[in-house]
Amino acid sequence: MTLVEFIGANISWSWIIGGLVLLALELVVPGGYLLWMGIAGVLTGLIVMVQPLAWPLQWLIFGTLSLVSILIWVRWQRRRQTSTDNPFLNRRAESYVGVEGVLDQPISGGFGRLALGDSIWRISGPDLPVGQRVRIVAAEGAVLKVEPVA
Incomplete structure (x- = not known):
């Protein structure tokens, strides 16, 4: 059995493991983007586990979940005001x-x-x-x- 056949036979687990790898990479390369892509990968795996889907639809779900979650996170980060007890620090x-x-x-x-x-x-x-x-x-x-x- 080749690697491609193994991944094809266990596609939902491949998405989940891929998502977990992205989550682990977020620990090494901080920034938040890999976090949301990892969550999208795990969710895609869970969706495929419940309802088997074709490859293009799986990638569409993964891409959509990634983009929507990243856009929501970026908007939330921009609106969030950081309060400080020392506003003139370094100034x-x-x-x-x-x-x-x-x-x-x-x-x-x-x-x-x-x-x-x-x-x-x-x-x-x-x-x-x-x-x-x-x-x-x-x-x-x-x-x-x-x-x-x-």
């Missing part, structure tokens, strides 16, 4: 927008430095003297834009 400069401080060094030539917390930040804004109170209005990368507070 530390943006967390300082709206904060006020006093210049320890003057701003000359459009740039200066301002101590905030445990860091000294490069700032940009109009030329201002030492002791001037400033408010951070924007962050561009690691440079904070400031304006004088009246």
Whole structure:
């Protein structure tokens, strides 16, 4: 008995085993797509076990189940909002927008430095003297834009 004859004789189990292989591959190659294709393979195998179908119809069922489940999953992933307890994680400069401080060094030539917390930040804004109170209005990368507070 050749492999092709064996698969043809046990087609429902071939779909189930193929689906389980796809599910196992999802553990190695994450992304979610193989998960849904594996589930579609197992479901196709279960359908073929209950109702024997021709090869083209089996592939149509597998493809349809795969596409529909992947599309539903992608839409759900896009709508799902990820809430976080620290929205400025890895965006530390943006967390300082709206904060006020006093210049320890003057701003000359459009740039200066301002101590905030445990860091000294490069700032940009109009030329201002030492002791001037400033408010951070924007962050561009690691440079904070400031304006004088009246």
